[in-house]
Each structure stands twice: as structure tokens, then as C-alpha cells.
Amino acid sequence: MPSYREWISGFRELGLGPHSRVLVHASLAPFQPDAGGPEALLGALTATCEIILTPAFTSETLVVPPFGPAYNGLRYGDHPANRDAVIFHSDLPVDPLLADLAEPMRRYPQASRSGHPALSFCGLRAAQALAAQSLEEPLGPVRWMAEADADVLLIGADHRRNIGIHHAEHLAGRRQFVRWALTERGAVTCAQFPGCPDGFNAISPRLEGIARQATVSGQEITAIPLRDLVHVAAGWIREDPRALLCDRPGCERCADVRQSVRADAGSR
């Protein structure tokens, strides 16, 4: 794994500095197993940037009711996830896919975590971004970061992990979903839940000239101005409401977005 110094020089090569705000998506799997570890990455981010935010989602809090709204990207009824669902609390571990950075960050004394039971974010010097989240606006922190001229950072992760694109989908008016999560107050309704990210890599060619690359331990890392990313992705979805959906047979969420597009076309 890259050392602290390698991360620092990679971030400099990306043009990041003391005024940078970053929405980070990191997976350390593609990097060599060696000295360093997640603490080196977290330390280098903290030393380089002003505001650091990363998704700290907890999908194991989600439950599925017997009935609910139609075209909601899921099948209702006795869902296997219901048996293992847990109540959200601020120390609940982050989903394994997001854990490489979010877990050490969550335990970092200076870090804070927002309180959304399924879509929380973890941040350093990010109080305002975290405060922009509510049950009604789960991606408020992403909106705040875009308005604050943040960059999206992709480290060992591709666009399928890019939460900035989910914010663009919401802005473009794409169908969002309703989910339910367990809290100490009981199950709460989580509105504006984002859809499936499996088709998001199709955005790459449209970001040429916007995205910046650097190499750390032989792996490319990428920074993209969040505001530009959202502009490109939302513009594309407005032009083609099926843009960035996946082709996986049986994807309930993408199927229901396609259905909503057909319904819109039919009502015109």
C-alpha cells in the first residue's frame, strides 16, 4: 500500500492543496499490500485538504415493508434483509464496500458523522456539509460540497461509487426511491433514495478535459470538479432520461426508472 509520502505527492500532482474540499471514494484493494494502510491515506488527506467528506452508508439498517409505493425499485414482502436488519446508531460500522476510508475516519477523534440512518456521511472540518443533510434531502452534503467547489476523488474506485452522479440524477429529475431504515424511534421513511450506480462508468468519456489524473503506486487516482461533474451528468440525463442506467437483466431500480420515463413520455 502506498506510504503517506506517496499519497501526499499524488494529491499535489492532482493540484490539491490547503483550500481543497474533497468528496472521497476510496478502495485500497487495487493497491499493493504493503506498509501504509488506510491511516496513511487518511493522514495525507488531512494534511493536504481543508474539508474531507466520504460516504459512510449503512445498508443493514434497511427493512422492506409488506406493501409500499409502486415502481419503487424493489419487491415488497418478507424480504430476507428484514431478519438481519439492525438499528442505526452513530457507531454502526460502515458498509464493507465503503469501509476502507470511512471506517478509520469514523473512529478518528476529530471526525464527525451525520445521523441519516442509511446514508450517513463522515467528515473532517465538514460540519456545514454534514448539517446540510436531512431525511428529506439525503444528498444535501453533496449539494453543499458542489456549491463549495469541491472535487470528487476516486481512489481505487470507479464511477459506480461516485455519489456526485447520484446528486446529478436527483437534480435532473430522475425517479428517486423510498426506503425504510431502523432507528431508535422505530422505522423511518427515507425519501429521495438514489438508484442503481452500475451504469455510471459510461460518464468517463464525457469528463475528458475536466478530470485530472495522478499515479500513486502504479494506480491512477482521479479528481473531478464536483460542480462540472454534476453539470455534465445532469445535462446528459435531461437530454436522454435513460443515460447512465445499467443493462443488467433483472435490475429492479433501473427498470423502474425506465418505466417512469415511458410514463412521462405517455403523459405528454
Ligand SMILES: [Zn+2]
Ligand atoms: Zn441498474
